[in-house]
Amino acid sequence: MHILSKSTYIKGEQCEKALYLFKNRPFLRDKLSMEQRAKFKRGTDVGILAQQLFPGGINMTPSSPSQFSKKAVETLNNLTNPAVNVMYEAVFQYDDTLIMLDIIVREGDKWRAIEVKSSLSLSPTYMKDAALQYYVLKGCNVPLSDIQLMYINSDYVKNGDLDLSQLFVFQSVKDYAEQYQDVIAKNITHFKDIIKQPHSPKIPIGNQCDTPYRCEFHGHCWKNVPNETNRPYTIDYKTLYELIGNRNSSTAYLNLLFYRPAVPLFDGDKPYTEFIIAFSILSNNGNFDKIYNWDCLEDLSKWKDCLDILTEQLAGFERVICFAPQNIAASFQKLNLLDSKELNYKILNLKDILQQSDFRHENTKSDFSLQNVYECVFPDKKLFEHSRIILNALSDNVMERNLITNDLEQENIALRDIYKKVINI
Ligand code: SF4
Incomplete structure (x- = not known):
């Protein structure tokens, strides 16, 4: 059973208290906003389209959280099965950390790992995501030819049927990920310790509450901040x-x-x-x-x-x-x-x-x-x-x-x- 996942690791990087609360007091989370739901839907739609560029893959998505370990074993078995050339949402687990990779494609005797983004450019958070995935893949001894981010080509112009090979662009993040491996190993050890603590870390509210994402424990942490919202607005x-x-x-x-x-x-x-x-x-x-x-x-x-x-x-x-x-x-x-x-x-x-x-x-x-x-x-x-x-x-x-x-x-x-x-x- 895993302790961390890509999303909990990213949470830990944003704020250790958010990580602790998510693992130990998940009921304190805010309700998912409509805007977050809309973004999530957009990401899912683009991910499914991206799979069409690598057809014939096996979808490894677990039917429930209890299936993660089973799917991780199946994923490793598929890597050595010559009949399998592409997997979607392949599950990997290493150092108590679980990741799901959007697409993995056989290239000769190696595999190319691909993470899909629905954006027109790459942010530092996406690069860090990929570095964590690389850490887990390497830990699972996956022979990798490359790890890439696949995102939307801002210069693409539709002309007739969608040309997926033009709609998406790829960027290798292997070199970046290599440099980041020691930091990730240290962070994972530290985050696992944090989660085991009897109390949440004493972290004051601050800029991290909205950067890079709005934290889902906003309502909980900010509830004791003096309420200024009843004051009238001012205007020139x-x-x-x-x-x-x-x-x-x-x-x-x-x-x-x-x-x-x-x-x-x-x-x-x-x-x-x-x-x-x-x-x-x-x-x-x-x-x-x-x-x-x-x-x-x-x-x-x-x-x-x-x-x-x-x-x-x-x-x-x-x-x-x-x-x-x-x-x-x-x-x-x-x-x-x-x-x-x-x-x-x-x-x-x-x-x-x-x-x-x-x-x-x-x-x-x-x-x-x-x-x-x-x-x-x-x-x-x-x-x-x-x-x-x-x-x-x-x-x-x-x-x-x-x-x-x-x-x-x-x-x-x-x-x-x-x-x-x-x-x-
Ligand atoms: S609201 Fe701010 S302080 Fe509270 S858990 Fe989230 S990021 Fe941390």
């Missing part, structure tokens, strides 16, 4: 009013759902090309709210229809207010939306405006999201995580997909309410 009204301009202009609130698939869907697209898959527009018509919703979730190839519909629906407004992490005007420019003669509105990104106006509140320090801003401005109300919309939009379940219309509307109403409350109209 002079700057705010300058940035807002004429408050009596005719206004539409726009909530756009962008999609950036790791794997390009349409010809001419690169990985992570951004396009619009749904939107909601809220305006006021006399005493009534007017709402217009659109999406192409049942057929993403129809996404360009949104350009004409947006043009038509937004014509006549003097300003369009949204809340987005990206530069919406630049996104519209790319989609040729702003060149349309019918449009003469000004786009205001309330997120930028609030940040430039020095909007401050404890809740928005780590994440300036619509949800957090809304809950600062209306402390007695709650809004859902935006990632819920992304997860539902990409769900295979039609009922979950149908939920996004209402959620986009609710976010748009929250945006309108923030705007009106903050600028006091």
Whole structure:
């Protein structure tokens, strides 16, 4: 039975207390956020696609945690079986540490180890992951030709069927991993000692709680920190009013759902090309709210229809207010939306405006999201995580997909309410 795994080892590098709590008090973990679930799903989808580049492999994924040791024995047996040339999720165990390797491929009398990443570049954390895998593989006496990270080629342009040999790029991390072996051996010994201690290590909260990942024991460790979240927000009204301009202009609130698939869907697209898959527009018509919703979730190839519909629906407004992490005007420019003669509105990104106006509140320090801003401005109300919309939009379940219309509307109403409350109209 193993004591450490790749994820617990990485946890130990981030914070020894997080490692201790995970092994001894796992019930203290925070709930998995929607954003983490969305990231996890993206990684899984790309991993399955990557396997197609090495077809005919045996999937070694254990059906339950109790099967890990059995699968580790089977993996070693397969290495010496000439009928096996590729394994997915192969299980290796050494020095009480268990790893699952995305892909391992026979190359002559050696094996090439491959770890798949759904990103466009490699981070130091990915390199360390691979160094740990190399340590375990070497400990299991696997004859390795190389250990590589396989990730997405940012220059790939789809043209017809997906060309997996062009979509992915490989980088050897063997030399890096070699240099890191002594450190890993020492860390593993140290981490095993930590886990056996009767009490969790006394580590104060700090930067490590969010770097490189948000720690899942945040709720537990930060619960005694004096609660500043009940204090009202502060803002520089002079700057705010300058940035807002004429408050009596005719206004539409726009909530756009962008999609950036790791794997390009349409010809001419690169990985992570951004396009619009749904939107909601809220305006006021006399005493009534007017709402217009659109999406192409049942057929993403129809996404360009949104350009004409947006043009038509937004014509006549003097300003369009949204809340987005990206530069919406630049996104519209790319989609040729702003060149349309019918449009003469000004786009205001309330997120930028609030940040430039020095909007401050404890809740928005780590994440300036619509949800957090809304809950600062209306402390007695709650809004859902935006990632819920992304997860539902990409769900295979039609009922979950149908939920996004209402959620986009609710976010748009929250945006309108923030705007009106903050600028006091
Ligand atoms: S919240 Fe911070 S101090 Fe607590 S376990 Fe996580 S990283 Fe360590």
